[in-house]
Structures are given as structure tokens and as C-alpha cells.
Amino acid sequence: MKKVKNQKIYQKILDKYIKVNDEQSLYRGQQFSRQLIEEGVSPEEVVNLHVKSLLELYPNLNTEMKRSFKFLLEVMMDYGIAYREHQSLKDKQQQLNMEIELAARMQQRLLSKGVPTIVSLDIGAISKPASQLNGDYYHFVYDESGFVSMTVADVIGKGIPATLCMSMIRYAMDSLSVATMKPSAVLENLNRVVERNIDDSMFITMFYGLYDLNQNHFFYASAGHERGFIYRQKTNKFEELTAKGLVLGVKKDTKYNDYVTSLEMGDMIILLSDGVTECRLNDRFIERHEIVNLIRKYQHLPAQQIVDEVYQELVRMQNFELKDDVTLIILRRQV
Structure with missing residues (x-):
């Protein structure tokens, strides 16, 4: 009708x-x-x-x-x-975009990235996603007994599943008394959580460090994470911060090794994700010595300014379009 x-x-x-x-x-x-x-x-x-x-x-x-x-x-x-x-x-795409935007806001709240203020240390940190959701994660915990723990992780995967994995890691770490645990024990505990709870196609790389403010010793362990650097002011040289270990989530009974180094005045620990080392310059990846040169260029600045400036350089190198999530942390002994 x-x-x-x-x-x-x-x-x-x-x-x-x-x-x-x-x-x-x-x-x-x-x-x-x-x-x-x-x-x-x-x-x-x-x-x-x-x-x-x-x-x-x-x-x-x-x-x-x-x-x-x-x-x-x-x-x-x-x-x-x-x-x-x-x-x-x-x-459907609009609905998905709204859900991703909501997930990104929740991620920012859940995975807070506060940097502790400590007189004897100068700390700078930056973590930027290539898209709305960040597959990288870093976290600091300052224990008043004289320890600072730091975590850098990278989910091998993208999007909302990676975000959920990072949230799980964050809350799993909150349940551990990390200030009293060896780095290897922290990774072994987290590995069991990851192996039980995430899909077989997803894995997580992680670097975990524990800095003793009383002895100026840096204890650390790695689960397949990108190698960092250590800068020695006395020799004005950068060294590889090498630590071996299987990525989280492969085998539930994986064991990890502990490593230790000492920091003198002006020494720096540099931690990063593979979004830094896999920065593309035209048809090639950036070389590790080029990353070192970028840090040298700005090492006279406070740690936060160093990581900010290096990040901006990496963005410019890639024509202002990140290909992967980028995380960079610098810890410098200053007292």
C-alpha cells in the first residue's frame, strides 16, 4: 500500500x-x-x-x-x-575503529608508564605505537629498600590480542614480589603464566632488570628480547648488554640465566625494543652502531630528552611513518 x-x-x-x-x-x-x-x-x-x-x-x-x-x-x-x-x-569498520580506540584508551590507563624520581638516577623512557594499540610495554617499580626494577616487553603479534597479553603481563607482575626476586625467577614465573594463558601463535620477548641503589649493581635477565647497550663513561664506549634466554610462552619449564654488571658515575643502561633496531632507512635496517651514534649525539642532555630526541630522529628516518612500535629507555647513574 x-x-x-x-x-x-x-x-x-x-x-x-x-x-x-x-x-x-x-x-x-x-x-x-x-x-x-x-x-x-x-x-x-x-x-x-x-x-x-x-x-x-x-x-x-x-x-x-x-x-x-x-x-x-x-x-x-x-x-x-x-x-x-x-x-x-x-x-563494521566504524564499529571496529571505535572498539580499537576504546581498547587504546583502556591500555593507556591499565599500562601506566610512570618513571620513578630517584636522586641517584636519571631515567628517561618513551614508548610509541605504530598504530593505535601498542605491542610494547615498559614498567618501573621503585622499592624503598633500595631497588629499582624495570621491564621492557614486546608481544610478537599486533592489535587487541597483543593489548590483552600486555595487560595480563602487567597484572601478573603486580602479583609478584619482584623487588626480592632474581630477574631469572621473575621471568620463569611470568613464562608459566604466559604459556598457560595465551594462544600458541603468540609469544612475548622481555628484558627484566633490577638495580641495587646501595651497591650500584645491575642484575638482569632476558627472554629473547632485543639486546641493549651499556655506556661506560670512563672509556667513552658503548658495549652490548647481552643476555640469552627463550621467549616467554614456548615451554613452561624454561630456565633463565642471571647476569650482573656494575655502574659507575655517568654510566648508562640503554634498553630498547626491536622497533628501534628494525627502523628502515630506505631499503635497509638501521645498524646498531647508527643507534649508538644517535645516542652519542644527544648524550649531553638529560635522559628523557635523549630518548625524545632519538625517537624524533627515528621517525624522520622513516618519513614520519613508524613501521613498528618503538620503545627506548635510558638509565644513567648520576650520584
């Missing part, structure tokens, strides 16, 4: 416009089209209204014109189907 009514209304508007050719008739047609949209009338149905109206108003149209109407109807039927599919995909 509504189709018949719409047909009559449209025919009347069309007839007046053809005869008078005025703006008022055109405006009425535009307003009527909005009404049809609200009623859920498809584009091909509107064309059908037009064709039927014309044939009733001008029944003596020639055969070629009638064939052209048939052709137009067939084209618009396929167009209507494709349009609705396209619109459905757009709606």
Missing part, C-alpha cells in the same frame, strides 16, 4: 517538474527522496518509481527508450546490492 502511495506522490512531483521546470518542484523531489531514505527505500526502488512514473505519463515512448529504462533498472539493482554491502562493511 505504501509503495502505491509513494508511486503516486513521485509521479505527481515528476509530472509537475517536467511541465513547469521550476525550483520548487525540484525541491519537493529532494525532500521526498529524504522521506524515502527514512522509509528504507533502496536506490534501485527509487529508479523503479521513476521508470514507472514516466511510462504512465508517457505511454507512447519509443522501444529504444523503454529498453534503456530496463537497462537502467538492471544496473541499479546490482548497484543497490553492492552499495548495501559496501555500507555494511563501512559500518
Whole structure:
């Protein structure tokens, strides 16, 4: 019944416009089209209204014109189907984007990245995602008994699953008394959590360090994470901060090794994710000595300014488009 009514209304508007050719008739047609949209009338149905109206108003149209109407109807039927599919995909993509944006905001709240203020240490940290969600994670815990723990992790995977993994790691660490545990024990505990709770296709690399403020010793262990550096002010040289270990989540009974080094005045620990070492310069990856040169360029600055400036350099090298999440941490003994 509504189709018949719409047909009559449209025919009347069309007839007046053809005869008078005025703006008022055109405006009425535009307003009527909005009404049809609200009623859920498809584009091909509107064309059908037009064709039927014309044939009733001008029944003596020639055969070629009638064939052209048939052709137009067939084209618009396929167009209507494709349009609705396209619109459905757009709606789904918009919903997904909203969910990702919400997940990113939740991630920022859940994975707080505060840097402790300690008189004897100068600490700088930056972590930037290549997209909305960050697959990298860093975390500091300052224990008043004289220990500072630091974690850098990278999920081998992207998107919302990576975000959920990082949240799990954060809360698993909160449940451990990390200030009293060896780095190897922390990784072994986390490895069991990861192996039980994440998909077999996902793994996590992690570097965990514990700095003893009383003895100026740095204890650390690694689960397949990107090698960092240690800078020795006395020799003005950068050394590899090497530590071996299997990524988290492969084998539940994996054991990790503890390493230790001492820091003298002006020495720096540099931790990073593979988003730094896999920064692309045209058709190649950045070399590790080039990363060192970037740090040298700004090492006269406070630690936070160093990591900020190095990050900006990495972004410029990649034409302001990150290919991977980037995390960089510098810890410098200053007393």
C-alpha cells in the first residue's frame, strides 16, 4: 500500500517538474527522496518509481527508450546490492575503529608508564605505537629498600590480542614480589603464566632488570628480547648488554640465566625494543652502531630528552611513518 502511495506522490512531483521546470518542484523531489531514505527505500526502488512514473505519463515512448529504462533498472539493482554491502562493511569498520580506540584508551590507563624520581638516577623512557594499540610495554617499580626494577616487553603479534597479553603481563607482575626476586625467577614465573594463558601463535620477548641503589649493581635477565647497550663513561664506549634466554610462552619449564654488571658515575643502561633496531632507512635496517651514534649525539642532555630526541630522529628516518612500535629507555647513574 505504501509503495502505491509513494508511486503516486513521485509521479505527481515528476509530472509537475517536467511541465513547469521550476525550483520548487525540484525541491519537493529532494525532500521526498529524504522521506524515502527514512522509509528504507533502496536506490534501485527509487529508479523503479521513476521508470514507472514516466511510462504512465508517457505511454507512447519509443522501444529504444523503454529498453534503456530496463537497462537502467538492471544496473541499479546490482548497484543497490553492492552499495548495501559496501555500507555494511563501512559500518563494521566504524564499529571496529571505535572498539580499537576504546581498547587504546583502556591500555593507556591499565599500562601506566610512570618513571620513578630517584636522586641517584636519571631515567628517561618513551614508548610509541605504530598504530593505535601498542605491542610494547615498559614498567618501573621503585622499592624503598633500595631497588629499582624495570621491564621492557614486546608481544610478537599486533592489535587487541597483543593489548590483552600486555595487560595480563602487567597484572601478573603486580602479583609478584619482584623487588626480592632474581630477574631469572621473575621471568620463569611470568613464562608459566604466559604459556598457560595465551594462544600458541603468540609469544612475548622481555628484558627484566633490577638495580641495587646501595651497591650500584645491575642484575638482569632476558627472554629473547632485543639486546641493549651499556655506556661506560670512563672509556667513552658503548658495549652490548647481552643476555640469552627463550621467549616467554614456548615451554613452561624454561630456565633463565642471571647476569650482573656494575655502574659507575655517568654510566648508562640503554634498553630498547626491536622497533628501534628494525627502523628502515630506505631499503635497509638501521645498524646498531647508527643507534649508538644517535645516542652519542644527544648524550649531553638529560635522559628523557635523549630518548625524545632519538625517537624524533627515528621517525624522520622513516618519513614520519613508524613501521613498528618503538620503545627506548635510558638509565644513567648520576650520584
